[in-house]
Amino acid sequence: MMGSENDQESKEKMKSLFLREESDPFTRSDQSNSNYRSAMSTLSDSRHPSIVVTPANSDPLFAPQSRSKPNGGSNRDSSSSSYLEPPSYADVIFSPFDDNSEINGSDDGGGSSRHSQSSDSLSRSPSSLTSDYIKITVSSPQKEQESTNSMIPGGNTYVTYQITTRTNLSEYNGSEFSVRRRFRDVVTLADRLAESYRGFCIPPRPDKSVVESQVMQKQEFVEQRRVALEKYLRRLGSHPVIRKSDELKVFLQAQGKLPLATSTDVASRMLDGAVKLPRQLFGDASSSSVEVVQPARGGGRDFLRLFKELRQSVSNDWGGVKPAVVEEDKEFLEKKEKMYDLEQQIINASQQAESLVKAQQDMGETMGELGLAFIKLTKFENEEAVFNSQRVRANDMKNLATSAVKASRFYRELNSQTVKHLDTLHDYLGLMMAVQGAFADRSSALLTVQTLLSEISSLEGRAEKLEAASAKVFGGDKSRIKKIEELKETIKVTKDSKNVAIREYEQIKENNWCEVERLDRERRADFLNMMKGFVVSQVGYAEKIANVWTKVAEETSQYNRESS
Amino acid sequence: MESTEQTRSISGSMQSPRSPSSLPYLSVSVTDPVKLGNGVQAYISYRVITKTNLPEYQGPEKIVIRRYSDFVWLRDRLFEKYKGIFIPPLPEKSAVEKFRFSAEFIEMRRAALDIFVNRIALHPELQQSEDLRTFLQADEETMDRFRFQETGIFKKPADLMQMFRDVQSKVSDAVLGKEKPVEETTAAYEKLKHYIFELENHLAEAQKHAYRLVKRHRELGQSLLDFGKAVKLFGACEGEPTGKAFSDLGTKSELLSIKLQKEAQQVLMNFEEPLKDYVRYVQSIKATIAERGTAFKQHCELAETTKLKEINLDKLMLTRSDKVGEAEIEYREIKAESEEATRRFERIVTRMEEEIVRFQEQKTEEMGVAFHQFAKGQARLANSIADAWRSLLPKLEASSTV
Numbered sequence: 001m002m003g004s005e006n007d008q009e010s011k012e013k014m015k016s017l018f019l020r021e022e023s024d025p026f027t028r029s030d031q032s033n034s035n036y037r038s039a040m041s042t043l044s045d046s047r048h049p050s051i052v053v054t055p056a057n058s059d060p061l062f063a064p065q066s067r068s069k070p071n072g073g074s075n076r077d078s079s080s081s082s083y084l085e086p087p088s089y090a091d092v093i094f095s096p097f098d099d100n101s102e103i104n105g106s107d108d109g110g111g112s113s114r115h116s117q118s119s120d121s122l123s124r125s126p127s128s129l130t131s132d133y134i135k136i137t138v139s140s141p142q143k144e145q146e147s148t149n150s151m152i153p154g155g156n157t158y159v160t161y162q163i164t165t166r167t168n169l170s171e172y173n174g175s176e177f178s179v180r181r182r183f184r185d186v187v188t189l190a191d192r193l194a195e196s197y198r199g200f201c202i203p204p205r206p207d208k209s210v211v212e213s214q215v216m217q218k219q220e221f222v223e224q225r226r227v228a229l230e231k232y233l234r235r236l237g238s239h240p241v242i243r244k245s246d247e248l249k250v251f252l253q254a255q256g257k258l259p260l261a262t263s264t265d266v267a268s269r270m271l272d273g274a275v276k277l278p279r280q281l282f283g284d285a286s287s288s289s290v291e292v293v294q295p296a297r298g299g300g301r302d303f304l305r306l307f308k309e310l311r312q313s314v315s316n317d318w319g320g321v322k323p324a325v326v327e328e329d330k331e332f333l334e335k336k337e338k339m340y341d342l343e344q345q346i347i348n349a350s351q352q353a354e355s356l357v358k359a360q361q362d363m364g365e366t367m368g369e370l371g372l373a374f375i376k377l378t379k380f381e382n383e384e385a386v387f388n389s390q391r392v393r394a395n396d397m398k399n400l401a402t403s404a405v406k407a408s409r410f411y412r413e414l415n416s417q418t419v420k421h422l423d424t425l426h427d428y429l430g431l432m433m434a435v436q437g438a439f440a441d442r443s444s445a446l447l448t449v450q451t452l453l454s455e456i457s458s459l460e461g462r463a464e465k466l467e468a469a470s471a472k473v474f475g476g477d478k479s480r481i482k483k484i485e486e487l488k489e490t491i492k493v494t495k496d497s498k499n500v501a502i503r504e505y506e507q508i509k510e511n512n513w514c515e516v517e518r519l520d521r522e523r524r525a526d527f528l529n530m531m532k533g534f535v536v537s538q539v540g541y542a543e544k545i546a547n548v549w550t551k552v553a554e555e556t557s558q559y560n561r562e563s564s
Numbered sequence: 565m566e567s568t569e570q571t572r573s574i575s576g577s578m579q580s581p582r583s584p585s586s587l588p589y590l591s592v593s594v595t596d597p598v599k600l601g602n603g604v605q606a607y608i609s610y611r612v613i614t615k616t617n618l619p620e621y622q623g624p625e626k627i628v629i630r631r632y633s634d635f636v637w638l639r640d641r642l643f644e645k646y647k648g649i650f651i652p653p654l655p656e657k658s659a660v661e662k663f664r665f666s667a668e669f670i671e672m673r674r675a676a677l678d679i680f681v682n683r684i685a686l687h688p689e690l691q692q693s694e695d696l697r698t699f700l701q702a703d704e705e706t707m708d709r710f711r712f713q714e715t716g717i718f719k720k721p722a723d724l725m726q727m728f729r730d731v732q733s734k735v736s737d738a739v740l741g742k743e744k745p746v747e748e749t750t751a752a753y754e755k756l757k758h759y760i761f762e763l764e765n766h767l768a769e770a771q772k773h774a775y776r777l778v779k780r781h782r783e784l785g786q787s788l789l790d791f792g793k794a795v796k797l798f799g800a801c802e803g804e805p806t807g808k809a810f811s812d813l814g815t816k817s818e819l820l821s822i823k824l825q826k827e828a829q830q831v832l833m834n835f836e837e838p839l840k841d842y843v844r845y846v847q848s849i850k851a852t853i854a855e856r857g858t859a860f861k862q863h864c865e866l867a868e869t870t871k872l873k874e875i876n877l878d879k880l881m882l883t884r885s886d887k888v889g890e891a892e893i894e895y896r897e898i899k900a901e902s903e904e905a906t907r908r909f910e911r912i913v914t915r916m917e918e919e920i921v922r923f924q925e926q927k928t929e930e931m932g933v934a935f936h937q938f939a940k941g942q943a944r945l946a947n948s949i950a951d952a953w954r955s956l957l958p959k960l961e962a963s964s965t966v
Contacts, residue, residue: 089950089954338801341801342801342802345794345797345798345800345801346798348794348797348798349791349794349795349797349798351794352787352790352791352793352794352795353791353794355787355790355791356784356787356788356790356791358787359780359783359784359786359787359788360784362780362783362784363777363780363781363783363784366773366776366777366779366780367777367780369773369776370770370773370774370776370777373766373769373770373772373773374770376766376769377766377767377770380762380763380766384755384759384762386755386920386924387920387921387924387925389921389924389925389927389928390924390928392928392932393924393927393928393931393932396928396931396932396935397931397935399935400935400938400939403939407942520803523802523806524802524803524805524806525964527802527806527809527810528805528806528809528960528963528964529964531809531810531813531956531960532957532960532961532964534813535813535953535954535956535957535960536957538949538950538953539950539953539954539957542946542947542949542950542953543946543947543950545942545946546942546943546946546947546950549939549940549942549943549946550939550943552935552936552939553936553939553940553943556932556935556936556939557936558932559929559932559933559935559936560936561933
């Protein structure tokens with residue numbers, strides 16, 4: 001039923017639904033208002049519930065947006081909730097299109113109805129209720145000209161985005177600041193982070209997708225990219241370790257050109273001193289509290305090493321029996337399996353979520369069209385009426401039509417909520433990629449260790465042979481002895497590298513473990529949140545829709561022919 | 565042939581337990597569809613049960629077996645004989661092969677045929693029809709014979725009319741206008757014609773969306789099913805409490821999918837079908853309008869011919885021609901025909917006036933019922949959706965505060 005085009009279409013539809021949102025609801029590190037919690041508690045007092053989920057509906061078809069309800073007093077329609085317990089969730093869900101006197105007005109008049117509160121407003125864990133926050137916004141894309149004259153006549157143009165940060169983290173100098181960055185800077189940031197934070201689950205950056213930029217309208221593409229960048233930076237900002245990293249700090253704060261080494265510079269970097277550069281800029285000698293993994297000293301991750309590692313992995317392969325990287329940690333392997341399974345399930349679930357969203361959307365649309373068709377009929381019958389029976393029928397139709405149109409709007413609102421909630425699934429796909437990255441870091445670190453080990457053993461082998469040969473020569477073999485000494489020096493250096501590499505590997509393992517733990521915890525909370533949000537909005541809107549149709553059933557009760 | 569002995573008693577001892585003794589009643593039900601025959605020849609037969617105390621009928625209860633083409637026969641006969649009356653419409657003849665024998669389609673057709681016959685039985689004029697009695701009582705062989713006559717090779721004018729009618733509903737009134745150069749032009753009738761033609765358009769649109777809505781229910785049901793399954797699988801690879809929560813969510817989703825499919829069927833039967841029926845009714849009225857047009861044309865033409873004959877006769881009388889006798893006979897014949905045509909036409913007009921009133925009232929009632937059932941169904945569905953999702957919340961609450 002769902003061909004690939006449909007998938008694409010519905011993805012686009014989902015994206016466009018998402019894009020219409022006023023503000024990004026994905027900032028987990030936002031000051032969480034715990035609106036939901038307070039709503040739940042106030043519900044049990046059966047007082048005026050606070051607003052929890054507001055639909056940011058910029059659909060021009062449904063203007064005017066805000067119709068604040070003037071009925072401060074009677075907020076709970078007794079007929080709307082057909083049970084006294086549990087409380088009616090229809091009251092919890094604010095809709096600007098209600099004209100049942102169900103809820104009190106929005107918290108600050110009509111204005112805030114456009115403002116979508118963070119939908120996953122349930123705090124994930126008590127600690128995020130503390131004052132630490134960092135909020136990043138990406139805006140105002142601008143075309144700029146490349147100042148250096150390139151070979152292309154007319155110069156190269158590119159787009160920059162304004163990146164505004166508000167934070168109270170002590171690592172940052174200041175509480176609000178703004179810089180302009182281009183996409184290339186983001187790539188640099190991502191690359192530097194990948195190097196410095198091996199073993200961590202670093203959120204994947206937006207794609208370069210050159211092809212798309214040629215296919216799409218420039219405007220659309222820029223907007224999509226802006227959204228993607230914002231999402232990415234917010235995810236970085238919500239990572240407990242990375243949010244305090246030098247790389248991110250520099251990216252968000254340093255004015256002018258981004259003072260991070262670009263990827264083309266890295267190849268020529270031989271000294272690990274270059275890693276210290278960002279820290280030097282800020283002048284503080286102490287690094288961040290979490291130990292950043294240092295590249296192995298004495299050559300760093302230079303090309304020579306890389307070459308050897310490649311050879312090692314190849315020789316491991318050709319060994320036949322052992323896999324390229326010998327990973328003996330069973331727990332790790334199990335975890336990896338699990339992560340893979342999880343990823344598959346998330347993919348599957350998010351696909352089905354997309355088709356659910358489409359089906360809800362279609363339902364709403366068709367219901368609306370039905371309503372409109374009946375409105376036309378109503379008008380027609382009224383205009384042409386000769387008999388009273390026609391007027392009665394026109395009235396019946398009008399009631400039906402009105403409710404159908406209302407129900408249609410509710411379906412659409414519900415859908416934009418559903419999109420928000422189920423988008424958690426999409427988010428986690430990105431995170432799964434980050435996990436893969438972290439595991440890959442571990443594997444490559446292990447490979448480094450193995451490479452060094454094998455190098456040491458081959459060097460030692462050579463040394464042994466030389467020693468044996470030199471011992472045969474009476475009085476010593478000056479040239480051989482010299483070689484032996486050189487070898488022994490190399491062995492020593494290599495052993496040092498090996499030790500560093502082992503430490504690095506251990507550190508990465510540790511990082512892995514911490515991250516996976518954190519991910520598991522957060523995943524649990526995030527998904528529970530998602531489910532709750534999803535379910536609450538389903539309940540709330542189902543109640544509203546039920547009310548709307550109950551009304552029609554009452555209005556047409558004279559036609560009840562059921563013999564009970 | 566059930567117990568017939570007691571029925572003919574004038575004192576009316578044999579009554580249906582329900583109705584009072586003096587009230588005449590005729591109630592019909594179309595039941596028990598059964599598939600007969602094989603392959604391409606396969607068809608559905610229905611049991612038609614008649615309960616009545618009318619003297620013209622053979623007994624208080626009669627059961628016969630009828631098939632769709634028998635109903636068509638009845639409708640065609642009534643259309644021929646009772647011009648001016650809006651003959652109740654029949655459900656469409658052929659359906660897409662795949663669905664022709666699906667349980668839902670058969671049930672919908674049965675219900676539609678039941679309504680068809682009952683409308684005839686309740687109509688003050690139509691219920692007197694001899695063809696109706698034949699339909700309700702004749703044994704199957706007789707019925708087959710009657711039906712064969714109608715669908716025989718020799719196409720009777722009625723069949724041509726049928727063909728014309730079938731095409732007509734798709735033909736715009738512009739074309740119709742051109743085919744009938746002589747037309748009534750009273751304002752009221754013009755208004756009626758315009759109303760009927762416009763109404764069909766509006767109704768067709770509403771019916772189209774109603775049908776789509778049925779599909780949407782099915783699609784939403786399907787997607788909830790798929791979503792539920794995916795979520796359950798997801799839950800299976802997660803630990804507690806997320807795993808259980810997901811699993812519960814998935815189960816509810818699957819449950820709701822079933823409810824949606826059920827509601828889809830209900831909407832189809834109780835909302836979309838009445839709208840379709842409404843459209844068919846309007847098409848039937850258009851056929852009657854065509855009949856009226858024909859009758860009017862005949863009336864006009866014959867009236868004109870009569871006049872001409874009269875003038876001619878007068879002329880001949882003046883000239884004392886020996887053709888007077890002949891002409892006089894001709895004139896009287898034409899005059900009789902013309903008067904008959906006028907009578908026919910006027911009867912159509914009168915009937916139509918009554919029919920329109922009845923039609924409007926009937927439709928208000930039937931649509932009201934349809935709307936009421938639709939609204940109730942939607943409310944019921946929404947409430948059960950709310951209930952199902954709501955039941956998950958306590959546990960979700962508990963899990964997240966852990």
